[in-house]
Amino acid sequence: MPSSTVGPPFDQFAATAEAVAQARPEVDLETAREVFLEVATLLHNGLALDGLDDHDAGAVVAGLCVDLVAAEPGAAVRARSRATSESPGDLHDPEGVSAAYLTAAAILQL
Numbered sequence: 001m002p003s004s005t006v007g008p009p010f011d012q013f014a015a016t017a018e019a020v021a022q023a024r025p026e027v028d029l030e031t032a033r034e035v036f037l038e039v040a041t042l043l044h045n046g047l048a049l050d051g052l053d054d055h056d057a058g059a060v061v062a063g064l065c066v067d068l069v070a071a072e073p074g075a076a077v078r079a080r081s082r083a084t085s086e087s088p089g090d091l092h093d094p095e096g097v098s099a100a101y102l103t104a105a106a107i108l109q110l
Contacts, residue, residue: 008054009061010040016065039068039108046107048100056092060100074110077101 013036021029043049043064049057063084067076081101088094104110 009049009058010044012058012061012065013037013040016069020069036068039064042107043104046103048103048107051093052096052100053092055090056097056100059091060097060104063101064104068108073108074105077105077110081105 014033017032017036018029021027021032049060052060063080064077067073067080070076078101081098084091084094084098084101088097091097
C-alpha cells in the first residue's frame with residue numbers, strides 16, 4: 001500500500017505519526033511515517049478490518065493510533081478489545097470491533 005493510496009481509515013495513522021514526532025523530540029518524523037505506513041499496509045493486507053462498516057473501522061484505527069504509541073502496545077490493544085466488549089458505546093458491531101483489535105495485535109505481532 002504506497003503512501004499515495006492510504007485512504008480512510010488508514011490515513012489516521014499518518015496524522016498519528018506526525019503527532020508522535022512533534023510530541024517526542026527523539027522520534028524522527030520520516031521513521032514514524034514509515035512505521036505507521038507499514039502498520040496500515042499490514043492491517044490492510046491482513047484484512048484486519050474486513051467486515052466492519054466505515055464507522056467501526058474508523059473506531060478501530062483511532063483506538064490503534066492511541067494504543068500503538070503506548071508503553072506496552074500489545075497490552076493496550078488487548079485491553080481495548082476487552083473494554084470494547086464490555087462497553088461498546090456507539091459501535092455498530094462491538095464483537096467485530098473487539099475481534100479486529102485482536103486480529104490487529106496478531107498481525108502486528110504484539
